[in-house]
Amino acid sequence: MKAQEQKPQNYRREQASSAGSQRIASQPVARHGESSLANRPRAKAFDRLIARRILSTLGNPDIRFRLWDGSELQVAGDASSPLLWFRDRRAMYGTLVNPELHFGDLYSEGRIEVEGELQELLEHVYHGIQKRGDPSPVKSWSDRVSRRMKKNTLNRAAENIHHHYDIGNDFYRLWLDAPYMQYTCAYYPDPSMSLEQAQQAKLHHVCRKLQLKPGDSVVEAGCGWGGLARFMAEHYGVTVRAYNISRKQVAFARETARQQDLTGRVEYVLDDYRNISGRYDVFVSVGMLEHVGVEQYAELGRVIGNCLKNPGRGLIHSIGRNRPKPLNAWIEQRIFPGAYPPTLREAAEIFESNGLSVLDIENLRRHYALTLRDWLQRYRGHEAQVREMHDERFVRAWRLYLAGSQAAFSVGELQLFQWVFTQGCNNDIPWSRSYQYPGHDPLSAAG
Amino acid sequence: MKAQEQKPQNYRREQASSAGSQRIASQPVARHGESSLANRPRAKAFDRLIARRILSTLGNPDIRFRLWDGSELQVAGDASSPLLWFRDRRAMYGTLVNPELHFGDLYSEGRIEVEGELQELLEHVYHGIQKRGDPSPVKSWSDRVSRRMKKNTLNRAAENIHHHYDIGNDFYRLWLDAPYMQYTCAYYPDPSMSLEQAQQAKLHHVCRKLQLKPGDSVVEAGCGWGGLARFMAEHYGVTVRAYNISRKQVAFARETARQQDLTGRVEYVLDDYRNISGRYDVFVSVGMLEHVGVEQYAELGRVIGNCLKNPGRGLIHSIGRNRPKPLNAWIEQRIFPGAYPPTLREAAEIFESNGLSVLDIENLRRHYALTLRDWLQRYRGHEAQVREMHDERFVRAWRLYLAGSQAAFSVGELQLFQWVFTQGCNNDIPWSRSYQYPGHDPLSAAG
Numbered sequence: 001m002k003a004q005e006q007k008p009q010n011y012r013r014e015q016a017s018s019a020g021s022q023r024i025a026s027q028p029v030a031r032h033g034e035s036s037l038a039n040r041p042r043a044k045a046f047d048r049l050i051a052r053r054i055l056s057t058l059g060n061p062d063i064r065f066r067l068w069d070g071s072e073l074q075v076a077g078d079a080s081s082p083l084l085w086f087r088d089r090r091a092m093y094g095t096l097v098n099p100e101l102h103f104g105d106l107y108s109e110g111r112i113e114v115e116g117e118l119q120e121l122l123e124h125v126y127h128g129i130q131k132r133g134d135p136s137p138v139k140s141w142s143d144r145v146s147r148r149m150k151k152n153t154l155n156r157a158a159e160n161i162h163h164h165y166d167i168g169n170d171f172y173r174l175w176l177d178a179p180y181m182q183y184t185c186a187y188y189p190d191p192s193m194s195l196e197q198a199q200q201a202k203l204h205h206v207c208r209k210l211q212l213k214p215g216d217s218v219v220e221a222g223c224g225w226g227g228l229a230r231f232m233a234e235h236y237g238v239t240v241r242a243y244n245i246s247r248k249q250v251a252f253a254r255e256t257a258r259q260q261d262l263t264g265r266v267e268y269v270l271d272d273y274r275n276i277s278g279r280y281d282v283f284v285s286v287g288m289l290e291h292v293g294v295e296q297y298a299e300l301g302r303v304i305g306n307c308l309k310n311p312g313r314g315l316i317h318s319i320g321r322n323r324p325k326p327l328n329a330w331i332e333q334r335i336f337p338g339a340y341p342p343t344l345r346e347a348a349e350i351f352e353s354n355g356l357s358v359l360d361i362e363n364l365r366r367h368y369a370l371t372l373r374d375w376l377q378r379y380r381g382h383e384a385q386v387r388e389m390h391d392e393r394f395v396r397a398w399r400l401y402l403a404g405s406q407a408a409f410s411v412g413e414l415q416l417f418q419w420v421f422t423q424g425c426n427n428d429i430p431w432s433r434s435y436q437y438p439g440h441d442p443l444s445a446a447g
Numbered sequence: 448m449k450a451q452e453q454k455p456q457n458y459r460r461e462q463a464s465s466a467g468s469q470r471i472a473s474q475p476v477a478r479h480g481e482s483s484l485a486n487r488p489r490a491k492a493f494d495r496l497i498a499r500r501i502l503s504t505l506g507n508p509d510i511r512f513r514l515w516d517g518s519e520l521q522v523a524g525d526a527s528s529p530l531l532w533f534r535d536r537r538a539m540y541g542t543l544v545n546p547e548l549h550f551g552d553l554y555s556e557g558r559i560e561v562e563g564e565l566q567e568l569l570e571h572v573y574h575g576i577q578k579r580g581d582p583s584p585v586k587s588w589s590d591r592v593s594r595r596m597k598k599n600t601l602n603r604a605a606e607n608i609h610h611h612y613d614i615g616n617d618f619y620r621l622w623l624d625a626p627y628m629q630y631t632c633a634y635y636p637d638p639s640m641s642l643e644q645a646q647q648a649k650l651h652h653v654c655r656k657l658q659l660k661p662g663d664s665v666v667e668a669g670c671g672w673g674g675l676a677r678f679m680a681e682h683y684g685v686t687v688r689a690y691n692i693s694r695k696q697v698a699f700a701r702e703t704a705r706q707q708d709l710t711g712r713v714e715y716v717l718d719d720y721r722n723i724s725g726r727y728d729v730f731v732s733v734g735m736l737e738h739v740g741v742e743q744y745a746e747l748g749r750v751i752g753n754c755l756k757n758p759g760r761g762l763i764h765s766i767g768r769n770r771p772k773p774l775n776a777w778i779e780q781r782i783f784p785g786a787y788p789p790t791l792r793e794a795a796e797i798f799e800s801n802g803l804s805v806l807d808i809e810n811l812r813r814h815y816a817l818t819l820r821d822w823l824q825r826y827r828g829h830e831a832q833v834r835e836m837h838d839e840r841f842v843r844a845w846r847l848y849l850a851g852s853q854a855a856f857s858v859g860e861l862q863l864f865q866w867v868f869t870q871g872c873n874n875d876i877p878w879s880r881s882y883q884y885p886g887h888d889p890l891s892a893a894g
Contacts, residue, residue: 412872
């Protein structure tokens, strides 16, 4: 089964079964300019009352609403505020029924449109919700989703990863950096950096934090298209065994390593992190923890503890939260099945129960907002090609996903944590973290 | 009531009631050279069996045992290994009954003696126990202690702090740094630094992490002798309101600030952190969290959230653990009542439930081992003066406490975490942590 061929059909089917209304799914998908306002029924006083109620539930953000008959309403902001357009009556009521899930679906179908910056509109909405506090219905829905996705068995994990990462290497190549294809947060010590510069700065930042030295053996859990493993072998003289359960990614990684004559130094294994074998100086995992269920954290810690020489060192890089909350329901159902960004407390389980000592945690939240800004810009420049590969609904869904993620990192709904740790009692650690910032004289920090 | 006058009596009374045997307490305290080996009964085969059993329970560390009749035994190590001398039969059996608590008491009484470096002997013991894993009896005892000390009410907190910090400013002045009297982990970016240099490097490190700028208002929870508050006002042009419930420390802090003409910029308040009032740009707490019970962490977080302007920033510096475990029972009962070093997971409660976002965590464990090495060296140089202020038992108890703490940090039994956080969604945070390492060019880290 090839995920990228199945995606559009799957997408439509899931929608029909989960959106709560067969009529929403059976209605034809709206196209830009396809329907004229004249054909739409007029919004009634009751509809406008409901629209105001939605704005109020969202904490009255600085956005405008346009209803299907062209009438507009607004509580805060001004005429330059981004506009959210319900293109038919059922789109508004569908949003009311299940805001997180249906908003994403209705936007993807083109029945909700946005004028102005999509990402800006979503930031306003996030700010409004933060100001107002979480409503309990959303929370209880979130809790249900959270419970449902907690069992990442080996098979389930493989399906989940297949859903997202096997969409097609060509698709991701349109908007990720070259040559390392990093589908994780970049690092912008200077925010004017290009995406390419920032991704390579991230790769160096990770390698420096791990204090790689020539000859070290590294094991990587969840290696994406293999860019970090290649980078480590090229620039730090280490050997890497990298695990991933996405077939397309592993095929790409092996082929690229072969072309670059790195075959003896980088090995890609198509297998789950739970099946890691051997012992290594260094463990690294960038962007996998989001796909590891919370109930698997103790096992992940055991795997790390077992595969590290003593004293070994490691780094985990993952999206996180300030407080426990499931991923946005639409993203979790349509884009990233099984994904969950843990809080520091939740992720601490990995280390506490397995004799691992945490040395350093850095929050790179704002760097992910910049990364997503850059991805979104490139993505939008290639939407015509994405439309050819998939369809309009896919184009809009991914646009919303990238813009929504940018907004979530901008407003602090999501965080990005890098954990550096060591095994057992390691006294071979530097006296200051200035090694992460080369060119620095550590003694000048003595004051 | 003055703690330093009451201490020796208290000390003896607690011992008698808790050591589990009236006979141990009623026996005269041994003095160096007071008893000759000739007066001691010979150790029997059974005694030597028990001694071996103790060594085995300790994971057969590289130490020697000498029994009361002068006979020695050893399982690992060589003739240069440090020697532990049970000066009477009951000292050995008392240690067997409750190793953590009675070892400390018996050493303090001089009925257990150490030849060679005390700190080295304790490191060997820690390594042995780590190698072997925690035995369940010690764990269940620890759990009881843990449960017992969990309720830090306002009155209890005041008693606990009084017990330790009101021993006498003159006592601490003998071995802490001048002029800032820092009774917390120093920072040695260069391990050859003096204690004074390292404490001032720590103060700068804290101020830089907080990005203090002139005019900022700072609130400090648990200010010791007021050194950090004075340092911040002197070197960073901020105003500080500092809370502490130790009367002697606050009196000292106020007098020192008055002498240095800092009265308008630093205010010391004799009150509990839970009674902090006002709103501030910055919250800081160095070395207080160890005295805040785990069940109070959510409340501490609320206090921080309420007293910070939005977006405010903060730092907490505290001893911690890699996995949950109460403080050594002897230290908790004799030296630091109510103290508990939390794991990252436990301390995360402060932030998660109160809208605080963690930006940076640094583990300075090895720096505390150096700090304690320096404290112990100065302390030993002033033991004659401590003996005049208190008595021999007090001298030995504090020697053991400092050496044992040095060993615990050296072998990774204890950690030291600095948490940097911000309130709400703060986008005014630097793009790299190089600001913590002045003299550095952040762009050179881009690779």
